[in-house]
Amino acid sequence: MIENTGTPISATEARVHFGEVLQRVAQGETLVVERGGRAVAVILSVEEYERLRKAPKQQEILDALWRPGQEIRSHLQGPISSREEVIRAMREERTLELGGS
Structure with a gap:
């Protein structure tokens, strides 16, 4: 289960406003994409992705x-x-x- 640390956004909203989504993520925001009220994906900056990837498992x-x-x-x-x-x-x-x- 995803911790509620990201800003929720619907899949439709993410698709329609993708440019804005990229801007928000580039500024350090993490977005949780929801479909039907369920979290299905997380969009985060490359920096945050690299930090998580390098973190000890x-x-x-x-x-x-x-x-x-x-x-x-x-x-x-x-x-x-x-x-x-x-x-x-x-x-x-x-x-x-x-x-x-």
Whole structure:
């Protein structure tokens, strides 16, 4: 579902006033084209399109957030059951790095 961040415009209005539509979009406005009261397209500037195209994809963000947890799980060689367990494991690792036993 499209967020209501663009100005709604009917498909007929967009077709009839296409020059004006292009001017509005060039000035930074985003238009949501509706047909029968339903959003069917979005018209936006090339700059906004490029910004969106270069933005990290949702899956890339989720993967980046998931990766540290996976590394911690593999390091602990099993599932994490509690915060206390994670803290204990971190303390043990720090103690080993500092040369303790």
